[in-house]
Amino acid sequence: MFGKTTHIIQKNTLTKDDLTYLISLKGDERDYFLKKIGENYVQTLGKKVFFRGLVEFSNYCTKDCLYCGIRKSNQSSDRYDIDDDEILKAAKFAYTNNYGSIVLQSGERNDPIFIKRITNLLKKIKDITDGKLGITISLGEQTEETYQAWFEAGAHRYLLRIETSNEELYYKIHPKDTNHNFQNRINCLKSLQKVGYQTGTGVMIGLPFQTYEELADDLLFFQDIDIDMIGMGPFIEHTETPLYQHKDKLWSLQRRFDVTINMIASLRLLMPDINIAAATALQAIDPMGREKALKYGANVIMPNITPTIHRKDYTLYENKPCTDEGAEDCSNCLNIRVEMADREVGYSEWGDSKHFFSRTSENNKAF
Known part of the structure; x- marks a missing residue:
């Protein structure tokens, strides 16, 4: 009944056409695909899910991305x-x-x-946690010298979302100037x-002008640059941004969720x-959004431990969930959510990317 999907799942090498097909699935065949992936990935990685305590410590930004609520030109942002x-x-x-890691x-x-x-903060975090707390940072485009300094100070994971690997689409959602340069983003990675x-x-899913084929290219881009970790979610429009004028071109929220x-x-x-x-954006659309992601391929979840008084102001998109919860509330909630997804929390574990170790091992062999 689901012969084509079964055939693709069993292939050793996936093509753009294969990925486009899978990304666009609906109905019973989609349910079958998701069930198979959920079963297969547990056999590969097990049931452990790793916590990253998220601290969104500042919403001051020098960028003017056309989709983002904390863009420099948004005068309404607190x-x-x-x-x-x-x-x-x-x-x-x-x-x-016992989170294991912080972001x-x-x-x-x-x-x-x-x-x-940031250099001083990283050193202090390592000091007060006896070097046992893993540190991920997501602080945008920097020079290689800065990345090196922060790495030496204690950070060992870095998230820099490209938002789309299609250069033409990139400049539809960013200003085309020296401060928003597609190639520089790739060079930073x-x-x-x-x-x-x-x-x-990572990328946003369901942007205006975006196609299934471009999303398939995004996945192949991740593979081509040999990435270790991914954070991607549905695009949710913000009324105080230039991209909001294209809201009529968007897929429905449910479709954006399903495609994600x-x-x-x-x-x-x-x-x-x-x-x-x-x-987190998945939960802004579906109350069980993060659980569904954990069931069908995700293995990292980020409890928000930003002090509650500021949490509501880090508004990359609107209707962000959990902005009125304290850190302990968020932790308790996510524990339950992980259990509901038939997964278990890897307490006190860094939960490093297995791909990173295989990638760096292969690179070392080349020398």
Whole structure:
């Protein structure tokens, strides 16, 4: 009954046409595909899900991306910058609650004051957690020297989402200027790999003008650059952004959600040993969104431990869930969600990407 899908799942090499087909699946055949991927990936990676305590510590940004609620030109955004002591308290919370890892995320800045601040913070986090807390950072485009300094200070994973691997579409959702350069984004990903980070990227799914074929190209891009971890989610429009004028060109929210789950499952088939995050944006559409992502390919989830007073202001998109919960509330909720997805939390584990170790091992053999 589902011969074509079965054939694709069993293939050793997936083509663009294969991925386009899987990404666009609907109905019973989609259900069959997702079920098979859920079963297969547990056999490869097991049932463990890894926590990354997320601290969105500042929404000041030098970028003007056309889709983002914290873009520099959005005068309606309530700006904030959490002080270092609060960030360290959040790190300590993650450590004492056995999260294993923390994520530091903010708007993009690359001024010397910011760079020095992050370097010092990383060292302090390592110090107060006896070097046992894994650290992921998502702080945008920087020089290779800055990436090196932060790596030496204690960060070992870096997420830099490209948002789309299609250059033409990239410039439909970003200004075309020196501060928003497609090739520079790719070069930064290569620099991160060169420095030695477990390197992550990701895309938005369901953008205006986007096609299934372009999403298939995104997955092949991940494979081509040999990425270690992925954070991708549905595009959710923000009224205070230029891209909102194209809202009539969007798929329905439900379709954006369904295609995102298809993308996660398809990527798990394409790259079986990478880390894939269950994006919070999924829960903005479906109350069980993150659980579904965990069932069908994701193995990382990010409890938000940003101090509650500021959480509502990190609005990359609207209707963000869980903005009124404290860190402990979010932790308890996600524990339940992981169990509901028939998964288990890998407490106190960094949950590093298995792909990273195979990638770096192969690179070392080349020399």
